[in-house]
Amino acid sequence: MKRQYLIHVVMLVWAMCASETGLRAQAPLTQAAIELAEAGELDQALEQIASALSTVEAENPMTWYVQAFVLKELYVLEGRNPSSERRTAAESSARECLRLDPQQRLEKWWRPLLEFLADSYLLDVKMDIQNVTPEAPVQAEQRFASYQAVQQLLDVDWDPSEEWVLMHQQLGETGMAAALRLESSAAGPWFALGTHHYQQAASQAHDRYRSLYNLAVHTYNQGVREFKASEDNLDAMDAALQNAAVHWQKASDLLDAAIALNDAAPQGFEALAIVSTALLNQDRIEWCTSHLEELKGR
Numbered sequence: 001m002k003r004q005y006l007i008h009v010v011m012l013v014w015a016m017c018a019s020e021t022g023l024r025a026q027a028p029l030t031q032a033a034i035e036l037a038e039a040g041e042l043d044q045a046l047e048q049i050a051s052a053l054s055t056v057e058a059e060n061p062m063t064w065y066v067q068a069f070v071l072k073e074l075y076v077l078e079g080r081n082p083s084s085e086r087r088t089a090a091e092s093s094a095r096e097c098l099r100l101d102p103q104q105r106l107e108k109w110w111r112p113l114l115e116f117l118a119d120s121y122l123l124d125v126k127m128d129i130q131n132v133t134p135e136a137p138v139q140a141e142q143r144f145a146s147y148q149a150v151q152q153l154l155d156v157d158w159d160p161s162e163e164w165v166l167m168h169q170q171l172g173e174t175g176m177a178a179a180l181r182l183e184s185s186a187a188g189p190w191f192a193l194g195t196h197h198y199q200q201a202a203s204q205a206h207d208r209y210r211s212l213y214n215l216a217v218h219t220y221n222q223g224v225r226e227f228k229a230s231e232d233n234l235d236a237m238d239a240a241l242q243n244a245a246v247h248w249q250k251a252s253d254l255l256d257a258a259i260a261l262n263d264a265a266p267q268g269f270e271a272l273a274i275v276s277t278a279l280l281n282q283d284r285i286e287w288c289t290s291h292l293e294e295l296k297g298r
Helices: 004-016 022-026 028-038 042-052 061-077 085-099 107-131 139-154 161-181 184-202 208-228 234-261 266-280 285-291
Strands: none
Touching: 028 042, 028 061, 042 061, 061 085, 061 107, 085 107, 085 139, 107 139, 107 161, 139 161, 161 184, 161 208, 184 208, 208 234, 208 266, 234 266, 234 285
């Protein structure tokens, strides 16, 4: 099946090279690769482009664009594997196309391709957030770096901070949600993961109130879990309550910092009242046993 996008490539090549010599005289190997791709022979097209790039056609930005496009098509046909070398190679070829096209004559073609690659990395980031575990490297951060690199090819002044903060907030939320579902003994690694990513998000000015607020809730909840895990062991309850109070004091400090950024949001004061009440009763095991509950992030 012919692909409409590649038909546009053929039209562009003809338009660019409609001189006395014509396309076949100027870039015969690239033209042959286009024809193979039009026939659905993508692997053969890729081989033909490799041949073209060993000749003077390597100075033609269109040759690099066609290679990038064919690699992108293969990446899609192979199932959009997040670890695909085809996608990485397509990005590299697109970069070379841009280098050889300083006047941006091919922008109408390379821009949609780069936008597609950027979107593909962003989709992987979202999937990696859902699949993150405390024991494994955080793939979302690596994919985001690739997404950022392509975005800055499209716009050198693009600021990644807003989306970077959102990624870390979502990773923090994944850790918080998993910890809420688990007992204290199993929640610890998820607490550490959520804490790390909320701290990362809070290191930036963008949406800092939400990052601090959720970090405070996450921290308070860990104190509750650690105390409740000791309820069947009377000898351990005093120490557990003291350790829990350390988390609650940190949560209180974080809520103070969040409220200082936004004193119009009622949930900050509501959470602070709950944390403060726990701190006021930190020496009363009976009260804590009856009244402590985890908070939800907002």
